Amino acid sequence: MEELKKEVWEANMLLPKYGLVTFTWGNVSGIDREKGLFVIKPSGVDYDVMKPEDMVVMDMEGNRVEGHYKPSSDTPTHLELYKAFPEIGGIIHTHSSYATSWAQAGRSIPCYGTTHADYMYGDIPCMRCLNKEEIEEAYEANTGHLIVNYFKESGRNPMDVPACLCKNHGPFAWGKDPHEAVHNAVVLEEVAKMAYRAEVIEPRIQPAPQELQDKHYYRKHGANAYYGQDTK
Amino acid sequence: MEELKKEVWEANMLLPKYGLVTFTWGNVSGIDREKGLFVIKPSGVDYDVMKPEDMVVMDMEGNRVEGHYKPSSDTPTHLELYKAFPEIGGIIHTHSSYATSWAQAGRSIPCYGTTHADYMYGDIPCMRCLNKEEIEEAYEANTGHLIVNYFKESGRNPMDVPACLCKNHGPFAWGKDPHEAVHNAVVLEEVAKMAYRAEVIEPRIQPAPQELQDKHYYRKHGANAYYGQDTK
């Protein structure tokens, strides 16, 4: 677990580096599927004093197994995503500025170009707002259920759409490990920024043609990918 | 008083760090309620040469008690707020870019999401402009009166709404101490930025549902707060 704690800590420390975080507004977690434990940032601890040993270890029932701090208040959301999406190994939540602005506007981010299609297949969906009952009962767990249900009902693959927006709140993103989750959150913020500006430049804008989206996504993902170096 | 002078100086030095200030356009103060004295930044002194001993000590009648410089020209505004709001221990005024743009537009900032609701309950109100007489007689003190009257008449609690905008001018924020006042000014600027962008993305945008605002505000404030670490 020490290695995962270090990995999760390092991933958290990338947030200030990439300008994704103000104060403590973000958290990254990572999971050890074999042990059935995940590691997450403590709640409300400053990035400039946070150390690997401050990370909190949780089990799959949501109990704290190790750590002197309370875990992030968003921990139940992370837990639901880990339970429902077996392929993901890391999760991130931020209030990054452009992605959060789309979430506040309650709009999914259309795929307007290859920057988006290189990493995410189709639009980045904005969830509906939770209702009063869902908010008051188990807000953070219900946020997780909402995301999980969206992917189940839409039939979309969370590994092809590694991010979503929670209405009036902000983005969640994920990946095969904590580092890739952060990477996807950076992509999301860039894509959110470009889509914002593209709509101002051309209000009648349309999503990129499907064949261009396919080309770019599958140039980097799947069996016929040819971008980057062979690491297989 | 030496400690408070150092604390106020440190809080002032956070303004360039957080990008809230150009040249000398901002000031932070802190109060010692027992002694009935407050400490404020001197007027028009550059941040890169300002030292703790340059801070100015004022009494509650607005007289300079200590200091070789004249106090900030906004001192009478700070004084009125300290007199009317007994719970606040620090005040900040800036011309931070997005918050000032809202002030110039003369609009209150609606609560569009949880980034806002985590710190501030309800919209961030924009005061009316002072009239000719109020401006010419005692501009800075009247700015304070205007803010104080707004909170009195609206029945809102300044500890739940720790910031406001002065029309055609800029923001004031406050908190239990100078450091928290600066923290709230940073939140305000982030919130102002996101609200600006969210309205561009979706012109028909509505404020976040009340139950979501309640959830986030009371998750961090009051008797049932569960965000962050227990520090009680």
Added chain:
Amino acid sequence: MEELKKEVWEANMLLPKYGLVTFTWGNVSGIDREKGLFVIKPSGVDYDVMKPEDMVVMDMEGNRVEGHYKPSSDTPTHLELYKAFPEIGGIIHTHSSYATSWAQAGRSIPCYGTTHADYMYGDIPCMRCLNKEEIEEAYEANTGHLIVNYFKESGRNPMDVPACLCKNHGPFAWGKDPHEAVHNAVVLEEVAKMAYRAEVIEPRIQPAPQELQDKHYYRKHGANAYYGQDTK
């Protein structure tokens, strides 16, 4: 002249510091009224290799008196302003991003708030575009004439309005010395940014009330100023 060359060089070096310049897109000059000579940045020389001894000394007929480089191509504009405005001691031209955007849009920047009124009295005027003849004959000198004529015809005082925009081109600013000219160019860029955002937030926005503009401008300028420290 060595002192003025150093002063002009230092003022030029503030441009990258304040983010006003990309590559070599800007120039600052300063004048010695007694000697009837002014010093200006050389044309197209990179900021990171430029030294005080690279500055070019010009006389009031536009002849190079000293210097191994050619002067900035905008030198004839500077010359016309120095000849017509006896109180100014420094001039700056930049392509700073927001101010240039207003110039490209061909609009004067209205005074929407106190950030503007603290330094500049009334709107920041955008000149008309030069006509074909004026451009082809003596473009840079005619740019100067255009500015000079605007102030003459409008009756505005260039010390109260220390900046203007040249349509489809960019801003010029000035001050009592090269350092103050740069200071005013920074103010202009901030004001241009806030005015841009304020109009997006409230399309029906109006300029700040005249009495507020008066209050802020005269709080910092003229016989009854009380902002800052007494330096008289």
Added chain:
Amino acid sequence: MEELKKEVWEANMLLPKYGLVTFTWGNVSGIDREKGLFVIKPSGVDYDVMKPEDMVVMDMEGNRVEGHYKPSSDTPTHLELYKAFPEIGGIIHTHSSYATSWAQAGRSIPCYGTTHADYMYGDIPCMRCLNKEEIEEAYEANTGHLIVNYFKESGRNPMDVPACLCKNHGPFAWGKDPHEAVHNAVVLEEVAKMAYRAEVIEPRIQPAPQELQDKHYYRKHGANAYYGQDTK
């Protein structure tokens, strides 16, 4: 070739310096016309570990001649441009934020001012999107053909218009060597940013008068140029 590899590597390293690149989203190449070989960035290699010896050498048939990495996936586009435009010595592709936003919007960038006209003559054209067949067959080479055909059919000179946008994708720029290509990509990003803002400020904006465009372009280019120092 070692010198060209170093030059291309240095040009690539300017991308993070100028804020043109996120992760590995960009590539610069340079050509040795005598040897008939060009050097390009490897595909998907991080900027902070990339070394001159990682650059890939290609021949004019698109074969890798030297290098332990695969070349950038955009290499076939570079190749087509080198074959068709004999005067260019360096090419750059980025996803820089503002230029990409224009590309996503599918609009050419009008020449609104002298910042643009100083470097690029006329608008910066946005290519049509490739059709399904062109995308699926030889996407990257066809992107090159599209650009080449645009310049052939429009009769515009690629040395006077050293950049273009690929719809839903992003910008390509070029120059007499890799360093100038990067320089033009920085200009493009600045120009794209200013044009975006200028249209928000004045929706009825028109391009700069032709005579002003001519004046600025020819003040810096061609036989009668007088900007900068004589380097002939």
